[in-house]
């Protein structure tokens with residue numbers, strides 16, 4: 413195949429336009445650098461009337477509101493999902509992995525849950541605390557100034573609570589709790605689980621002239637047309653394009669390889685254009701990989717340099733290793749006290765207004781690390797399909813099961829908004845044996861080797877899930893709830909743990925370690941072996957916390973971009 417090279421050399425080529433790539437683009441462009449962003453998906457702007465799905469009734473969707481096979485529904489902003497036609501992946505042996513990919517400008521930030529939690533001081537040195545895994549080479553103090561900057565730039569609501577491992581911040585005012593959330597908070601008090609206002613990145617107060625303020629339509633998963641929720645396109649890439657740097661967007665372009673010269677320095681990125689299926693090259697003085705943890709590992713595995721035939725920057729042999737996702741499990745209950753309410757608009761932000769940060773520090777537990785609880789429910793606009801577990805609720809209430817016509821409609825209305833779900837998201841321990849790697853022979857429709865996953869939970873995660881399931885049941889029961897699934901799932905069923913990958917917090921494939929024999933990246937997110945290649949996604953995480961990862965991805969991407977700027981000033985790259 414003939415590769416088409418462009419003569420222009422950019423100061424930086426960034427692969428991926430999600431949380432990490434968007435942040436790197438914004439910081440580098442504002443410093444005046446010329447930047448090429450290579451993005452595998454199409455252009456997307458939620459404010460564009462042809463792309464906007466916010467505020468459209470479910471009945472306007474292709475199946476007119478009926479249940480849909482598309483994950484999260486027809487109007488969801490994610491243009492791809494668990495499966496992408498022509499781009500398969502597989503789990504090895506009896507292991508499992510679910511891989512969510514969103515191919516579009518802004519990546520998964522167009523429809524993420526926007527739970528925006530900082531890691532705490534303990535989260536950077538877990539090995540010191542429980543002897544498992546590894547400590548990060550950096551501490552909370554190294555990243556805290558970047559969390560502060562991210563908070564101020566993007567906006568996150570919440571409350572300062574003086575919790576030791578869930579740091580306070582520059583919070584915008586949180587939205588008021590809804591009725592089910594008031595019930596859950598009270599129940600939390602009864603069972604000794606403190607529940608506090610949520611911490612999410614929807615703007616509840618004007619922060620700049622480019623972004624509107626949330627008007628509580630509850631549809632952030634469709635991406636906000638007034639840019640009141642954080643999406644990398646609207647909040648980072650578009651401002652980068654208006655800044656003093658020069659930003660060129662290459663959408664629908666699937667990066668394939670980092671190209672290096674005889675000295676091992678990276679010089680360009682090659683990509684396949686999805687429009688003409690031809691291969692091109694874009695030259696850059698610095699390459700920033702932010703295609704998401706697994707895609708970045710894949711790119712490096714498909715690249716090489718003199719003496720580096722096992723993937724680029726993989727002298728440690730850890731590329732793709734230590735892949736880990738948050739643990740996830742949960743259940744729900746019907747709360748009779750919430751039945752028979754007047755119908756009123758109970759919309760809020762598209763996510764929870766409250767949550768329970770991990771409360772188990774210092775307690776005697778039979779598992780390492782912790783988890784937090786996310787609480788869902790309320791009387792928002794109905795979603796797709798005929799949900800609500802009607803027959804089960806009828807059974808629980810001793811009503812006649814089934815029905816039709818007006819009596820059934822009345823019953824459905826009476827039950828509406830009375831189901832509450834609680835989900836746990838926890839920290840798993842990063843293991844060498846949990847990994848992703850490229851298939852030895854299979855390629856996708858672009859000719860790029862596909863990915864294989866090898867991932868198993870251990871008893872650490874199973875025991876954590878059991879504890880979470882019991883805590884969730886305690887809260888729901890204290891709310892007066894009738895549990896849909898009263899028994900905690902058995903050990904054989906992993907106590908209800910979802911498959912690895914299913915929480916979509918995959919991290920750790922190019923982890924940062926000071927010792928080049930133990931990790932792919934150094935403490936500045938730069939490849940140990942290729943000084944002009946940086947990683948700006950969750951690949952660099954040495955360990956996940958009991959927090960969702962995106963705020964940390966962005967803080968680290970900003971830190972890496974600052975390092976690039978300072979190295980350029982010193983003429984090192």
Ligand SMILES: Cc1cc2nc3c(=O)[nH]c(=O)nc-3n(C[C@H](O)[C@H](O)[C@H](O)COP(=O)(O)OP(=O)(O)OC[C@H]3O[C@@H](n4cnc5c(N)ncnc54)[C@H](O)[C@@H]3O)c2cc1C
Nearest residue numbers: 428430431432452515519520525526527667949960961962
């Ligand atoms: C439904 C859902 C809910 C979530 N909720 C939360 C939450 O509440 N809190 C939280 O912290 N996290 C949440 N997450 C996770 C969060 O979305 C990710 O952590 C975050 O988006 C990762 O940022 P990233 O930049 O690494 O990757 P992405 O946002 O996935 O961006 C990567 C970009 O790279 C592009 N790309 C991939 N491969 C290539 C290639 N070869 N060439 C060119 N471009 C490429 C992709 O198209 C994409 O645009 C959620 C995710 C999902 C799907």
Ligand code: SF4
Nearest residue numbers: 626627629630632636
């Ligand atoms: S809930 Fe608020 S931030 Fe979310 S889409 Fe609606 S208006 Fe925008």
